[in-house]
Amino acid sequence: MTKSIGKLYGIGLGSGDPELLTLKALRLLQSAPVVAYPVSDGGKSLSRSIVAGYLRAEQVEVPLWYPFKLNQSSQPFYDKAAETISAHLEAGQDVVVLCEGDPFFYGTFMYLYTRLCDRYPTEVVPGVSCVMAHAAVLGTPLTYRNDVFMVLPAILPAEVLAERLAVADAAVILKLGHHFSKVYEVLQKLGLAERANYIERATMPNQRIVPISEVDPKTVPYFALISIPSQWQPTD
């Protein structure tokens, strides 16, 4: 008799509001015997907090710990997380891995995916990215018609940011944290600062919208973004 193995699901939770889960993500989340999610050093899990109201008491929860320190490879920790998940899959249990936003768009799930997708049946459920969700919150259309749109991580050097932004019709700069001042200076040099919006933790309970000129660079969280919406006027 062939041993039955479990199926691995990477499900996008969306940008933070629990109501932005898709129907598919909710169905798979609630039917899985095992739910795994990243936890930070302090043991907190943002992704678990998003779905806390949907979890069932009988589900096995598997916290996965990834350190986010500079000058240290995270790869051994992904190896270990993949091993932990693998044990459940080998035992025939389906495992849902939670991912904020979309799993394949700057997500941590892809490190598990590349380690496990050849050995186990795997399915990815896309989610609402903060790249789109923040525009809904701000009430600002992001891209029209023939616009060139870019997503840039804030960690990039100022010259790279400047070169790319100069040829974008609309853009989102992600993962601001302590890179805010560098990014803001680039925007000022390019004459883009007045068009730029700043938002922290879009759609989360502690969401915060601040005029970009009033942001205190010392308090900018990782989940803050700047967006530069298209200037195109919808009149033709």
Added chain:
Amino acid sequence: MTKSIGKLYGIGLGSGDPELLTLKALRLLQSAPVVAYPVSDGGKSLSRSIVAGYLRAEQVEVPLWYPFKLNQSSQPFYDKAAETISAHLEAGQDVVVLCEGDPFFYGTFMYLYTRLCDRYPTEVVPGVSCVMAHAAVLGTPLTYRNDVFMVLPAILPAEVLAERLAVADAAVILKLGHHFSKVYEVLQKLGLAERANYIERATMPNQRIVPISEVDPKTVPYFALISIPSQWQPTD
């Protein structure tokens, strides 16, 4: 006594699979007395077909007709659609406008939004864009870590596409239609054709994945896209 007016909702339906609606989109869709959606020349509505299973018989349906002809401004048709919706809002009825994908990301809803948002309370519900959803279908992570990501409409001139793609780590080229051959030639010149994926109508019932070298340029639909995933290897 103040007359009560209705609220306008622009809801993203996601990329085509009805299960990719968010919980919020479904709640608002099912509680609205009036549901409006774009219809094509033949009277068909893609967005209505996505939510057909969720609509209730007592809901008033309002088809909005936008012509998509070259050399003709669509603006008078958006004016008329806004007027139609306005009449329901003035009568105190909430109106949900359906949008494939995300309403503020290359969506048609923004043409109604800019006409109506100053006069009526308005809320936008973001959706799962095909930009993310197609990667889940293909099982191909799209962007890692510090990647620069771009979205380019296929209608852009070959030189613009080539210049932008040359400095992107990952990219999605949208709205292919009869622009396929031009785009494919650009990818071949840049040495990107072998990394490129082609997919039609990702997550829709008639989804189709074809090796890019086997695509018949004469049959490429508007809802086809090419994606060039990041080459970054998740090993450090």
